[in-house]
Amino acid sequence: MLNVENLQKSFGPVPVLRGVDLALAAGETLALTGESGSGKSTLLHLIAGLDRFEGGAIRLDGTDLARLSDPGRAELRRTRVGLVFQQFNLIPSLSVGDNLAFQARLADRHDPDWQARLTERLGLAGLEARWPEQLSGGQQQRVAVGRTLAARPPLVLADEPTGNLDEDTGDAVLDLMLELVAETGAALLMVTHSDRLAARLDRRIHLSHGKVAA
Numbered sequence: 514m515l516n517v518e519n520l521q522k523s524f525g526p527v528p529v530l531r532g533v534d535l536a537l538a539a540g541e542t543l544a545l546t547g548e549s550g551s552g553k554s555t556l557l558h559l560i561a562g563l564d565r566f567e568g569g570a571i572r573l574d575g576t577d578l579a580r581l582s583d584p585g586r587a588e589l590r591r592t593r594v595g596l597v598f599q600q601f602n603l604i605p606s607l608s609v610g611d612n613l614a615f616q617a618r619l620a621d622r623h624d625p626d627w628q629a630r631l632t633e634r635l636g637l638a639g640l641e642a643r644w645p646e647q648l649s650g651g652q653q654q655r656v657a658v659g660r661t662l663a664a665r666p667p668l669v670l671a672d673e674p675t676g677n678l679d680e681d682t683g684d685a686v687l688d689l690m691l692e693l694v695a696e697t698g699a700a701l702l703m704v705t706h707s708d709r710l711a712a713r714l715d716r717r718i719h720l721s722h723g724k725v726a727a
């Protein structure tokens with residue numbers, strides 16, 4: 514469902530991605546590791562259509578990202594890609610319930626029954642009226658996972674989703690994310706610094722010197 518071929522990206526004169534290749538099948542989970550500064554977040558941003566690249570190709574279910582207009586890329590982010598960040602990135606002025614519904618509403622896929630099930634499964638029942646700042650880090654990240662999966666994107670991109678959580682809390686969040694990703698049939702590409710967490714996914718690749726290490 515995702516094909517990245519010979520992807521090249523520089524910031525000014527500095528090449529960051531120097532011919533990255535990767536493929537991800539529908540429903541597959543892939544861990545992306547690499548040194549700090551190796552370009553992991555940059556790669557995720559490009560796949561999410563958040564930035565443009567100079568060479569190579571990214572295809573998502575047959576769509577060539579390089580050919581999309583800005584509105585086309587916005588549409589891709591609304592309906593086909595879900596993002597989970599290390600910093601949770603909840604909307605502080607919206608209640609937990611409205612944060613959970615936010616992405617699904619944007620994607621025109623709001624389904625109250627599915628949201629209620631997600632809320633229950635994520636252990637967030639009874640917290641819907643709170644503000645994000647009134648939740649623990651683990652609870653906030655569970656809201657972020659729920660917000661993404663409520664919209665049922667075919668691809669979830671997660672950038673160190675447990676990086677701000679203690680080990681037990683992070684493990685619990687990852688367990689839930691993997692269960693729910695499998696349940697929705699989404700593919701997952703997850704950046705992590707942890708070999709232990711990377712081993713929980715179907716496959717892993719390592720980014721080094723701007724390429725996927727053999």
Ligand SMILES: Nc1ncnc2c1ncn2[C@@H]1O[C@H](COP(=O)(O)OP(=O)(O)OP(=O)(O)O)[C@@H](O)[C@H]1O
Nearest residue numbers: 524525529547548549550551552553554555556704
């Ligand atoms: N907007 C930008 N402008 C200039 N340079 C950038 C920009 N974004 C990233 N870089 C540079 O590109 C390189 C790769 O950054 P990136 O954040 O993708 O690495 P990373 O592998 O995700 O690192 P980390 O594990 O520390 O999060 C770094 O050298 C960084 O300084």
